[in-house]
Amino acid sequence: MHLSKKCSVFKVVLSALLIVALLQLIYLSFLSKFHGNQQRYRYSELFGGSGGKKNGHPEKNSRKERLRFSLSTGGIFDNSGQYRVYKNLIKSDFTTNHKPGSIPSSHVLALATHTTINNLHHLESLVERWHNPLSVAIFAHGQDVKFATALVYALSFFCPQIQSLVDFHLVCLSGEMASFPEQDREHFAGLEDCASVFSRLETHRDKYKNYVISGNVSYPNNLLRNVARGGTESSHILVIDIDMMPSADLHQQFEAMILGREIASDEVFVLPAFEIRHARKMPGNKAELVQLYQVGEVRPFYEELCSRCQAPTNYSRWVNSHVRGSEPLEVGYTLTWVDPWEPFYIGPHTVPLYDENFKQYGFNRISQACELHIAGYKFSVLSSAFLVHRGFKIQGEFHAKKDEENKRNRVLFRSFKEGLKTKYPSSNRRC
Secondary structure, three states: OOOHHHHHHHHHHHHHHHHHHHHHHHHHHHHHHHHHHHHHHHHHHHHHHOOOOOOOHHHHHHHHHHHHHHHHHHHHHHHOOEEEEEEEEOOHHHHOOOOOOOOOOOEEEEEEEEEEEHHHHHHHHHHHHHHOEEEEEOOOOOHHHHHHHHHHHHHHHHHHHHHEEEEEEEEEEOOOOOOOHHHHHHHHHHOOHHHHHHHHOOOOOOOOOOOOOOOOOOHHHHHHHHHHHOOOOEEEEEEEOOOOOHHHOOHHHHHHHOOOOOOOOEEEEEEEEEEEEEOOOOOHHHHHHHHHHHOOOEEEEHHHHHHHHHHHHHHHHHHOOOOOOOOOOEEEEEOOOOOOOEEEEEOOOOOOOOOOOOOOOOOOHHHHHHHHOOOOOEEEEEOOOOOOEOOOHHHHHOOOHHHHHHHHHHHHHHHHHHHHHHHHHOOOOOO
């Protein structure tokens, strides 16, 4: 009798466990089906047929059609014939809603930057800081061409700020072509919102070390800078690397400054550049930056690699003036360019383009600064605006061919300077 009761209890417990297990299986099956339906819905949202509407958002289909049209052109070749350029691969709502030449006069400053897909994750914090028109030129090679096209489209779809403000341009080798990502479902699996797209980009973070790209392909930094510049219509442009951050409210402060003074076509406005330890929060204003500078958490850009390249900025003078941060932005002091200064600056859209013969590491920015000097430009250092690079630049972190590339570009720079004598025969300046 006692044994029979034990068997009955065992059967009841076993039956209960089986029921719980069955319910769990049903629940997991439901979740899987629900997730699958959600993914299919997201996918249909991304690539629904033209003319359809979802939740009152017909513009998302027109965005798809604009991307399809951009890709159908096949892009254009650069002057060397080595690269294919898709200008305005995806346009922001800001650009789309303003016809060429009709950008409001109040929008005097645009930000232009360049990157590979493995550094595109920096765009999230850059957009959060900038809040204004931004032009991004992306270089992709091999399978990354397809990945870049898909993820850029996803960014423009899921991220409202990016959709509103960011224009994307794509550059690849001339023998490669970007295609519409409609069949590339694997790139969109798991993408449900803006955060998930940036999480996907994080998986490609630091895929290549600096300029090292698979297949021994050269990174065309100056071509990318020109493409990004060409994607803006503001009267002034700031060109930076995507892992740099401008001071907060720079756009508003520069706008107020420039609208209150006579604009000189031969003046560029220098932003002192710094680098910060990775663990530190990015400073927003000059007072915060100076505080970090004084305790060694922030230092001049390239201090360890080439202190001479930034020293003419005169960091000591800049740090010790206009520190309160309450004063309006103004020109702190004006300098004459000296070799080998390679400042970051805000310039009118008429400044000479970057020389696209320079690729990889070395002399790509100094060549353009040199030309500005010979063309007669003056370099005015802004009183409280600045740039900060994420992380300290350290010698050992560079790729193996850095010195070889620098040596090759040094020879190219000598030839470039000789060409400037012909281009500006009346200039008595040299570099």
